[in-house]
Amino acid sequence: MRKRLPVIACCTPLAGSSLSDEDAAELEQLFKVLADRNRVKILNILLRARGQAVCVCEFTDQLDLAQPTVSYHLKLLREAGLLDREKRGTFAYFRVRPEAMERLHSLVEPAALAKAV
Amino acid sequence: MRKRLPVIACCTPLAGSSLSDEDAAELEQLFKVLADRNRVKILNILLRARGQAVCVCEFTDQLDLAQPTVSYHLKLLREAGLLDREKRGTFAYFRVRPEAMERLHSLVEPAALAKAV
């Protein structure tokens, strides 16, 4: 917090209102979910499957992680609305939600980040 | 890691090679930098400035953070290649690197995430 006015002006104050704390927090949360290499790999696997449902065992095979850890990452991605789960018997299948990926893509557009969510 | 083959097939194995660990780590790092509401706000302020240089005091005014904390966030954004710094006397001015924002935007394209970096 600036206590005194500067002796000389360092810049002209910016016009317009800041991004609200709620909007910034929403973006923070979305990026936080993506900020893990294993979750990035999960997304990559699902996107390469072209919308097809992928079994959990596929991730545990490819990710060199313990099974509960894979379950943890899938839960985060699902809670973020990026994935859908479908259970068949004891198996669980995941697929990407295309509209969520589209929304993500539009949110990181410079023109979008220059405003609010 | 799957120890035995499943009794019944849960899914047909996916074709194609996984995203490499280095590529996944690069995306992880980029998203990690964005995964903080105050850094999101900094980016928003800079993008609203439309490429104009913005003084550090602008961020300390708007972000309700101590000055060292603002400095810390600006350093992370700069190290990620998202910001440029320009010093004039004792003041420091930051601006967004448009090509970095463009790259970010293209990286989160679903078609791009379906491959490698």
Add this chain to the structure above:
DNA sequence: CTCCTTCATCGACGATCATCTATATGGCGG
């Protein structure tokens, strides 16, 4: 030269996160 101002760095602290092992849940085969 000396003081003040701006910004960066350092060291510490509390919170959050990714990971594991152990355990629970729930379906399927015998």
Add this chain to the structure above:
DNA sequence: CCGCCATATAGATGATCGTCGATGAAGGAG
């Protein structure tokens, strides 16, 4: 019904992160 298998949840632990106060470095004013 009993035991196995796939997945989810719980609890613990070590690492990383965001924040602060204190301090350092460097430029401008008098």
